[in-house]
Amino acid sequence: MTEPAIHLHELCKTYRVPERESGMGAALKSLFHRRMQDIKAVDRLTFDLSPGEIVGFLGPNGAGKTTTLKMLSGLLHPTGGEGTVLGSIPWKRERPFLRQITLVMGQRNQLVWDIPAADSFELNRVIYRLSSTDFRHTLNELTELLDLGPLLKKPVRNLSLGERMKCEIAAALLHRPQVVFLDEPTIGLDVTMQRRIRAFIAEYNRRSGATVLLTSHYMADVAALCKRVIVIHHGRLLFDGDLSALVQQFTAHKTIVVQLEDCHADLHTYGEVINCEDGRFTLRVPKAQTAHVTERLLADLPVIDLLVEDPPIEEVIDQVFTQEAA
Amino acid sequence: MNTLRLIYVFFRVSVLNETAYRVNFFVQLFQSILELGTALAGLAVIFSYTQSLGGWRPNEMLALVGVYFLVGGIISLVIQPGMAALIDSVRDGTLDFTLTKPEDAQLLVSIQRVAIWSLLDLLMGTGVLITALVLLGKSVGLGEAVQFIGMLLAGAVIVYSFWLILASLSFWFVRVENLLEIFQSMYQAGRWPISLYPGWLRFALTFIVPVAFATTVPAEALTGRLGGPTLLEAIGLAILLFAIARVIWRLGLRRYSGASA
Numbered sequence: 001m002t003e004p005a006i007h008l009h010e011l012c013k014t015y016r017v018p019e020r021e022s023g024m025g026a027a028l029k030s031l032f033h034r035r036m037q038d039i040k041a042v043d044r045l046t047f048d049l050s051p052g053e054i055v056g057f058l059g060p061n062g063a064g065k066t067t068t069l070k071m072l073s074g075l076l077h078p079t080g081g082e083g084t085v086l087g088s089i090p091w092k093r094e095r096p097f098l099r100q101i102t103l104v105m106g107q108r109n110q111l112v113w114d115i116p117a118a119d120s121f122e123l124n125r126v127i128y129r130l131s132s133t134d135f136r137h138t139l140n141e142l143t144e145l146l147d148l149g150p151l152l153k154k155p156v157r158n159l160s161l162g163e164r165m166k167c168e169i170a171a172a173l174l175h176r177p178q179v180v181f182l183d184e185p186t187i188g189l190d191v192t193m194q195r196r197i198r199a200f201i202a203e204y205n206r207r208s209g210a211t212v213l214l215t216s217h218y219m220a221d222v223a224a225l226c227k228r229v230i231v232i233h234h235g236r237l238l239f240d241g242d243l244s245a246l247v248q249q250f251t252a253h254k255t256i257v258v259q260l261e262d263c264h265a266d267l268h269t270y271g272e273v274i275n276c277e278d279g280r281f282t283l284r285v286p287k288a289q290t291a292h293v294t295e296r297l298l299a300d301l302p303v304i305d306l307l308v309e310d311p312p313i314e315e316v317i318d319q320v321f322t323q324e325a326a
Numbered sequence: 327m328n329t330l331r332l333i334y335v336f337f338r339v340s341v342l343n344e345t346a347y348r349v350n351f352f353v354q355l356f357q358s359i360l361e362l363g364t365a366l367a368g369l370a371v372i373f374s375y376t377q378s379l380g381g382w383r384p385n386e387m388l389a390l391v392g393v394y395f396l397v398g399g400i401i402s403l404v405i406q407p408g409m410a411a412l413i414d415s416v417r418d419g420t421l422d423f424t425l426t427k428p429e430d431a432q433l434l435v436s437i438q439r440v441a442i443w444s445l446l447d448l449l450m451g452t453g454v455l456i457t458a459l460v461l462l463g464k465s466v467g468l469g470e471a472v473q474f475i476g477m478l479l480a481g482a483v484i485v486y487s488f489w490l491i492l493a494s495l496s497f498w499f500v501r502v503e504n505l506l507e508i509f510q511s512m513y514q515a516g517r518w519p520i521s522l523y524p525g526w527l528r529f530a531l532t533f534i535v536p537v538a539f540a541t542t543v544p545a546e547a548l549t550g551r552l553g554g555p556t557l558l559e560a561i562g563l564a565i566l567l568f569a570i571a572r573v574i575w576r577l578g579l580r581r582y583s584g585a586s587a
Contacts, residue, residue, distance in 0.1 A: 013584070015584070070422070073426055074425070074426065075422050075425055075426065075583055076583050076584050077580075077583050077584050079584075091583065093425070095428040095429075096428075097428075098426060098427065098428035099428040101426070102426070103422065103423075103426050105422070108418070108419060108420055108422070108423070109420075110420065110423040112339060112343055113343075114342075114343045114346040114347075115339060115342045115343050115346070119338075119339055119342055120339070122335060122338075122339070123335055123336065123339055126328070126331055126332055126335045127332065127427050127428070127429050127434070128427075128428065129328060155346065
């Protein structure tokens with residue numbers, strides 16, 4: 001049994017925030033007296049990540065994902081529980097630990113705005129005390145994988161959002177971290193660029209064996225990269241396991257797509273008709289009845305093609321959160 | 327060793343960054359000349375009425391103006407830009423990137439931005455200082471030179487620590503730019519010898535906003551009027567303030583990361 005790369009046990013983070021009513025009177029009152037309110041951002045979170053794993057960290061806005069990532073990268077102190085990353089306690093912020101991790105935030109940038117990325121990389125080279133040879137080698141590899149060649153010499157402000165993100169990611173990986181925290185790395189990017197970044201993350205993980213914890217709102221990112229997902233909501237763990245098991249556990253329905261010769265058939269006796277276009281019908285049926293309905297469809301109707309699918313992952317996730325709320 | 331390399335690389339990046347906006351160079355040039363011209367004209371007016379101001383003769387006052395510009399140059403070259411950037415990064419959260427780096431965060435924050443065009447103030451200040459010394463016909467002895475450099479360093483450390491304390495307040499109160507503005511205005515008082523001011527203001531300019539140690543004291547060292555007690559006071563205050571600034575910075579970081587919450 002190898003030691004986990006990331007280990008959390010009952011990790012908690014409670015924020016104390018000032019409570020404030022709207023209006024002028026309340027604003028004046030709050031100058032002198034503030035009522036504080038406790039917000040549990042992360043509530044007794046427990047999970048382990050093995051070295052080399054890529055895990056998707058999911059949850060709606062405000063679920064506590066970023067707070068957790070910040071604790072694991074040493075930026076925040078927890079209010080309770082334990083956590084280790086590569087055997088170190090992150091919030092002690094010891095240098096050997098910091099040298100082995102990286103944090104990429106899709107919504108913020110660390111590159112200096114007015115100068116070419118190559119010059120910002122140089123800053124990181126000195127900060128991480130990388131030898132010229134190692135630095136060259138890594139930079140060449142990243143340049144090749146991310147196709148950075150023409151971008152490195154342009155001022156960062158002249159790059160497109162996607163180009164900038166590629167440079168941000170490269171800057172964050174120059175020191176070859178063993179643990180990579182990615183917070184919404186593909187946010188705001190177009191589909192092609194998302195796919196590009198995704199492919200890169202997979203390749204980087206394969207080559208370096210780094211452990212990756214990834215949050216994303218794009219389920220395509222998660223489906224493409226992560227076998228395992230951890231779902232949290234209101235700071236609490238909802239699910240930890242295979243992505244396919246998540247689908248199994250949280251969906252009571254399957255989707256059957258049938259292609260018929262007859263465009264005007266009435267299929268409502270077989271299941272809920274979600275969509276019908278040129279004889280292509282999409283039905284929603286309870287999972288337990290899938291086999292039975294399929295059998296009936298094939299027996300009763302002139303079927304050209306038939307496909308049984310799990311609902312799209314977005315729908316599943318949505319269901320997970322609404323179930324929790326109910 | 328690595329610290330020096332870091333400073334060099336950050337300086338280089340700042341130079342690259344600023345040369346992207348060449349117009350700033352001319353703006354700064356204009357501003358520096360204007361400011362220096364005003365200061366010199368003011369002296370000329372005053373010394374057309376009197377031969378000595380609070381015991382300072384014209385050329386000694388000129389030396390003080392030189393020091394004032396020299397130290398002002400240091401402040402706007404490294405101290406002010408870095409601290410302003412710190413306040414911004416606390417507000418927009420980019421301080422996170424600094425804190426995940428395996429290097430002392432205070433160092434990284436302090437050298438992160440250099441406004442190179444402020445070198446102009448520094449150069450002009452040095453020029454005025456040298457002119458004043460030539461006019462004084464004074465050969466500066468080794469002892470005075472060492473004292474002067476020592477006091478200049480102590481003054482710089484004092485001002486830096488003071489700014490770091492103010493900027494660290496942004497960990498508690500998000501908007502503190504105005505405090506920095508207040509310091510800039512108070513600093514202008516350092517253009518005149520501190521002995522000219524009434525007692526309460528002299529006290530304030532020495533111990534509350536330590537402008538005196540940044541300008542008057544180095545100028546005193548150069549003109550040979552510095553007593554041993556002031557020298558020790560300056561060094562003592564530099565060490566003390568630096569230590570206090572370090573403590574407040576660390577408390578601020580702890581608050582930022584919620585260690586105390």
